[in-house]
Amino acid sequence: MNIEPVMPEQAEAVDLQRRKVLKSSGLAIAFLWLGGTGAASAMISARRQPGDTAAAMADGNPPFAPNAFIRIDSEGPVRLVMPSAEMGQGIYTGCCMLLAEELGVGMDQIKVEHSPPSDELYGIPALGGQITGGSTSTRATWTVLREAGAVARSMLLSAAGIQWHVDPATCTVERGVVHHPASGRSATFNQLAVTAGKLPMPDKVQLTDPKDYKLIGKPIRRVDAADKVKGATQFGIDVRVPGMKIATVMACPTFNGKLVSVDDKAARKVPGVVDVLRLDNAVAVVGEHFWAARQGLQALVIEWNLGENANLTTQQLQDAIADTARTGKGVVARDDGERPQGTLVQSEYQSPMLAHATMEPMNCTVHVTPDQCEVWTGTQVAMRAAQEAARITGLPIEKIVLHNQYLGGGFGRRLETDWVEQAVAFAKQVPYPLKVVWTREEDIRHDRMRPMYHDLISAVLDADGRPVWYGYRTSGGSVLARFAPGAMGKNGMDSDAVECVVELPYDIPKGHVEWIRHDMPPGIVVGWWRGVGPTHNLFVVESFMDELAQHAKKDPLEYRRALLQKNARALGVLNLAAEKIGWSQALPPRVGRGIALAEPFGSHVCAIVETEVTPQGEVRLRKVVVAVDVGIAVNTSSIEAQVQGGVLFGLSAALYSELTFKNGAVEQGNFNDYRVLRINETPVVEVHRVVNAEPPGGLGEVGTAIAAPALANAIFAATGVRLYKLPVDRSLLAQNPDALKSVVSVATQERRDIA
Numbered sequence: 001m002n003i004e005p006v007m008p009e010q011a012e013a014v015d016l017q018r019r020k021v022l023k024s025s026g027l028a029i030a031f032l033w034l035g036g037t038g039a040a041s042a043m044i045s046a047r048r049q050p051g052d053t054a055a056a057m058a059d060g061n062p063p064f065a066p067n068a069f070i071r072i073d074s075e076g077p078v079r080l081v082m083p084s085a086e087m088g089q090g091i092y093t094g095c096c097m098l099l100a101e102e103l104g105v106g107m108d109q110i111k112v113e114h115s116p117p118s119d120e121l122y123g124i125p126a127l128g129g130q131i132t133g134g135s136t137s138t139r140a141t142w143t144v145l146r147e148a149g150a151v152a153r154s155m156l157l158s159a160a161g162i163q164w165h166v167d168p169a170t171c172t173v174e175r176g177v178v179h180h181p182a183s184g185r186s187a188t189f190n191q192l193a194v195t196a197g198k199l200p201m202p203d204k205v206q207l208t209d210p211k212d213y214k215l216i217g218k219p220i221r222r223v224d225a226a227d228k229v230k231g232a233t234q235f236g237i238d239v240r241v242p243g244m245k246i247a248t249v250m251a252c253p254t255f256n257g258k259l260v261s262v263d264d265k266a267a268r269k270v271p272g273v274v275d276v277l278r279l280d281n282a283v284a285v286v287g288e289h290f291w292a293a294r295q296g297l298q299a300l301v302i303e304w305n306l307g308e309n310a311n312l313t314t315q316q317l318q319d320a321i322a323d324t325a326r327t328g329k330g331v332v333a334r335d336d337g338e339r340p341q342g343t344l345v346q347s348e349y350q351s352p353m354l355a356h357a358t359m360e361p362m363n364c365t366v367h368v369t370p371d372q373c374e375v376w377t378g379t380q381v382a383m384r385a386a387q388e389a390a391r392i393t394g395l396p397i398e399k400i401v402l403h404n405q406y407l408g409g410g411f412g413r414r415l416e417t418d419w420v421e422q423a424v425a426f427a428k429q430v431p432y433p434l435k436v437v438w439t440r441e442e443d444i445r446h447d448r449m450r451p452m453y454h455d456l457i458s459a460v461l462d463a464d465g466r467p468v469w470y471g472y473r474t475s476g477g478s479v480l481a482r483f484a485p486g487a488m489g490k491n492g493m494d495s496d497a498v499e500c501v502v503e504l505p506y507d508i509p510k511g512h513v514e515w516i517r518h519d520m521p522p523g524i525v526v527g528w529w530r531g532v533g534p535t536h537n538l539f540v541v542e543s544f545m546d547e548l549a550q551h552a553k554k555d556p557l558e559y560r561r562a563l564l565q566k567n568a569r570a571l572g573v574l575n576l577a578a579e580k581i582g583w584s585q586a587l588p589p590r591v592g593r594g595i596a597l598a599e600p601f602g603s604h605v606c607a608i609v610e611t612e613v614t615p616q617g618e619v620r621l622r623k624v625v626v627a628v629d630v631g632i633a634v635n636t637s638s639i640e641a642q643v644q645g646g647v648l649f650g651l652s653a654a655l656y657s658e659l660t661f662k663n664g665a666v667e668q669g670n671f672n673d674y675r676v677l678r679i680n681e682t683p684v685v686e687v688h689r690v691v692n693a694e695p696p697g698g699l700g701e702v703g704t705a706i707a708a709p710a711l712a713n714a715i716f717a718a719t720g721v722r723l724y725k726l727p728v729d730r731s732l733l734a735q736n737p738d739a740l741k742s743v744v745s746v747a748t749q750e751r752r753d754i755a
Helices: 052-058 091-103 137-164 189-197 225-229 290-299 314-327 382-393 418-427 440-445 532-551 556-562 568-581 636-656 702-719 737-750
Strands: 013-015 078-082 110-114 172-174 177-180 185-188 204-206 245-251 258-263 273-278 282-287 301-305 331-335 343-351 363-369 372-377 400-404 434-437 453-461 467-476 510-517 591-598 604-613 619-629 684-689
Touching: 078 091, 091 110, 091 137, 137 172, 137 177, 137 185, 137 189, 137 204, 177 189, 185 189, 245 273, 245 290, 245 418, 245 440, 258 273, 258 282, 273 290, 282 290, 314 453, 314 467, 343 532, 363 418, 372 382, 372 418, 382 400, 382 418, 418 434, 453 532, 467 532, 532 556, 532 591, 532 702, 556 568, 556 591, 568 591, 568 604, 568 619, 568 684, 591 702, 604 636, 604 702, 619 636, 619 702, 636 684, 636 702
Parallel strands: 078 110, 245 434, 372 400, 467 510, 619 684
Antiparallel strands: 013 204, 172 177, 177 185, 245 282, 258 301, 273 282, 331 510, 343 453, 363 372, 363 434, 453 467, 591 604, 604 619
């Protein structure tokens, strides 16, 4: 790559007594989701916290546990307790690298462990608790985990100095061994653990100079890769507990519906069926194995009260949110005054409800006894899950033991706790450990789905076709208002709803942005979905940027370049992506390239999709090039993998994914009708990185957020059809000139003035 690297940061001495509140580009810290309470002040610290002693005792009371993350026994490997959950994004490897770099051990010398529930020890200040999400893990732990490793290294060096009666500064560390070159003595971390464990915490530690990094910035194989390849990794669905029975469930097909009655005579005759359990809105059949439970469930005769949503349809939902977007009173997120004079361009966009469809369906194993509740599951919110188990059982929180597992996909779905709550409620009814496994159909039809959105966007162009003002009205449900009400703005603003539109990367002098809250009918609970607000907002904004370029009769690349002259990092990824895909090269008929550019999650990204649209309207993905500037890289292999996976996830949703309602129930139930990209449909995804030493940006959701607009713009370039609604409607893309004219005419008539 022809990118000039920025000089790396210098090694720094960190004063652990006077650490400032963590700061990072694009990341709002300082107790964001706790509403400003002091409860977060001790979270994720390199120093010992009040809760460290209890956590270390529960972990076998290792002789050296200088903070919440490092455990060194007299024998055995160094154990690193991860603050974040691992769901395929590679964060265990990244966190491990940060700690190992400063501690002075090799990746092969470390045993990685899941963290127990504890907001105090493992809570991310940006999220107000022990939460893995929002592309915050690396940003929030970049400094703290390096400090944690440096603290432990400093104490181990001091222990060697005490044992050998030498100055610790004359000792070195390499691969878990402290050396004293002058005398030729050496000692392993295990041999120094007892002495180190008795020492006071150092006031200051010296972080490694970036030029001496051995791990950070290198392509490192994931710490869990080998076990995953040979099937040894234990996910929640793999948990086996002595005496355990397995249940599968069926909830009322409509949201807010109730169970009326169950005839279980036939089910109890199925070989292997153990019991039939009931809640007010769901039934579970317990079996000796899953197949018995599944067969028993199908044999039940159930009567439901479908409730107030019995006649609900997708069209009703779409009509209601469109009316809110057009006529509702919004909460203003940005207002730069009166709209200037010029040519007004305006459009209207729709985005559907989406399921998470993780590869591992929801599951939870629970054993409730009179004095304890033990839970095994994979969750992004370990402490929240434990708190819900305490609430349902009536036990104190200290009597809840939660064993977090590897997650077979999260995408925001496992930020919820509904399946844990249900499993605990069922497990209360039986004396044995109970594993509750949702079928794929149950998982999709009772998801905490991504909200539906309806957006109106406009811009005023000057005589040269350059935007001098933009307006944005977005309407949708608020996940934040339910999940973290303390994070809502004083004026009722949901910051996630307008992320990536309040501030654009482009040089547009003025703007007006507002959000109109539109809640779904009672019982339909919306949740976080990979990419959160930026995923839907960028589809609108970046599709509209191409519309403006078309109106100005300018190339989409050159149009953006002219608006990025004051934004060097955004311009850098735009130019890099254009260079790598060969933007100026001619393409065959009905093949097009589309650009999308953004700055989500503290990073900078540009994606260019090349696609072919057949005369029958089928979209064939040919190639994707993505340029990213995520600041300093921790694991370059993870950057490539995360961008590729995120882009494919986003393209899959844009092409195929939508949840629809009929008679109050979700119509989709499995991958046959909730389609995802298949291997033969998957394009090559090239990832190119701008190298610099800026603080790390977020990454896990960046690729997903940028995929849909790049695809939509590529489809327009190939066909001349602008898509105002997702997923892609192939009937609009068929090579039929009369149909195409009709579509363009309807889209033009539906545009609204959002002034």
